[in-house]
Amino acid sequence: xxxxxxxxxxxxxxxxxxxxxxxxxxxxxxxxxxxxxxxxxxxxxxxxxxxxxxxxxxxxxxxxxxxxxxxxxxxxxxxxxxxxxxxxxxxxxxxxxxxxxxxxxxxxxxxxxxxxxxxxxxxxxxxxxxxxxxxxxxxxxxxxxxxxxxxxxxxxxxxxxxxxxxxxxxxxxxxxxxxxxxxxxxxxxxxxxxxxxxxxxxxxxxxxxx
Amino acid sequence: xxxxxxxxxxxxxxxxxxxxxxxxxxxxxxxxxxxxxxxxxxxxxxxxxxxxxxxxxxxxxxxxxxxxxxxxxxxxxxxxxxxxxxxxxxxxxxxxxxxxxxxxxxxxxxxxxxxxxxxxxxxxxxxxxxxxxxxxxxxxxxxxxxxxxxxxxxxxxxxxxxxxxxxxxxxxxxxxxxxxxxxxxxxxxxxxxxxxxxxxxxxxxxxxxx
Numbered sequence: 080x081x082x083x084x085x086x087x088x089x090x091x092x093x094x095x096x097x098x099x100x101x102x103x104x105x106x107x108x109x110x111x112x113x114x115x116x117x118x119x120x121x122x123x124x125x126x127x128x129x130x131x132x133x134x135x136x137x138x139x140x141x142x143x144x145x146x147x148x149x150x151x152x153x154x155x156x157x158x159x160x161x162x163x164x165x166x167x168x169x170x171x172x173x174x175x176x177x178x179x180x181x182x183x184x185x186x187x188x189x190x191x192x193x194x195x196x197x198x199x200x201x202x203x204x205x206x207x208x209x210x211x212x213x214x215x216x217x218x219x220x221x222x223x224x225x226x227x228x229x230x231x232x233x234x235x236x237x238x239x240x241x242x243x244x245x246x247x248x249x250x251x252x253x254x255x256x257x258x259x260x261x262x263x264x265x266x267x268x269x270x271x272x273x274x275x276x277x278x279x280x281x282x283x284x285x286x287x288x289x
Numbered sequence: 290x291x292x293x294x295x296x297x298x299x300x301x302x303x304x305x306x307x308x309x310x311x312x313x314x315x316x317x318x319x320x321x322x323x324x325x326x327x328x329x330x331x332x333x334x335x336x337x338x339x340x341x342x343x344x345x346x347x348x349x350x351x352x353x354x355x356x357x358x359x360x361x362x363x364x365x366x367x368x369x370x371x372x373x374x375x376x377x378x379x380x381x382x383x384x385x386x387x388x389x390x391x392x393x394x395x396x397x398x399x400x401x402x403x404x405x406x407x408x409x410x411x412x413x414x415x416x417x418x419x420x421x422x423x424x425x426x427x428x429x430x431x432x433x434x435x436x437x438x439x440x441x442x443x444x445x446x447x448x449x450x451x452x453x454x455x456x457x458x459x460x461x462x463x464x465x466x467x468x469x470x471x472x473x474x475x476x477x478x479x480x481x482x483x484x485x486x487x488x489x490x491x492x493x494x495x496x497x498x499x
Contacts, residue, residue, distance in 0.1 A: 250468040254460030
């Protein structure tokens, strides 16, 4: 314990990933990773501030938190930093109207966003919705723009489900980047801005966080 | 004409692209590009050797040539250099057994290839077959290999159909490269080896070709 005490000297806050750290997702709802429910509970009982920081873009925060609570985690929606709401803020700030290539389960995060006459594309981990037709539509929207803007909710290569490895959004982001000759703006980890916004939410500076 | 005479001085052979040069493809069978049927006929009547060099990987050479002949082109299967047969040669030489992520219409080119217990992936312009499920399967095959080998039939960004721009194989190649952390071997244009094989087929050296 002394060792942990030393390692935590000066630490005021902790950012926790969710997928692959707290639980492994699958079609049925996922399984907690051994010890993680109790670890979150202990952190919450400690003096440390806790923020959940995820690249999950297959579910809205509401659905994600609902699932985690069912699995026994002490977590609420307001404690989660996720790419979709971060992207919504950028869209509003920059007057962007997205064409959305995202998972149906995350669509509700964009309810307040104007998607008429799109002037950018937002791509998330769309799973089965990454059909050729949907990818081609996103590509065509980008190619018709004078200055194509592609916003990607994370840039993960793949993730693990209990059934095996699954392609994440990153590859599809690369496909559109290559086809259109552009560079995507990544919202989510590992973007420093994303981590900073998570820390701002708990009022902790980067050197005081783990 | 004198000008053309000068430009062709020393030229013994001509490599002709097909899609976007001889014709624009579409679901209905495509349309010849103005003047191209007569241009091929004139080249064939000239002293020049002619080879058709295409990255078409949505159709077998048989089907492609059949369609072009219907459109009025003087062309036969033996005059066409295409990525699928070139890939088959590499597969045989290197003892590779591919998992095929290709268009159904080009599958017959691989009839003589052993696809059991795959030790590589061949990706072509699969069109609608670029589903998430099919991409994920190709990804999983690669990730299970100790030394993943990805062969791509061309690396085109997009092509034009009469209905609009369409994503080509290149983006999907990039997606798998990124997700697996590997580099694909490209068979087809612009690989120098591909052009050389086309020239070998008509016995013409590179400086003598246009």
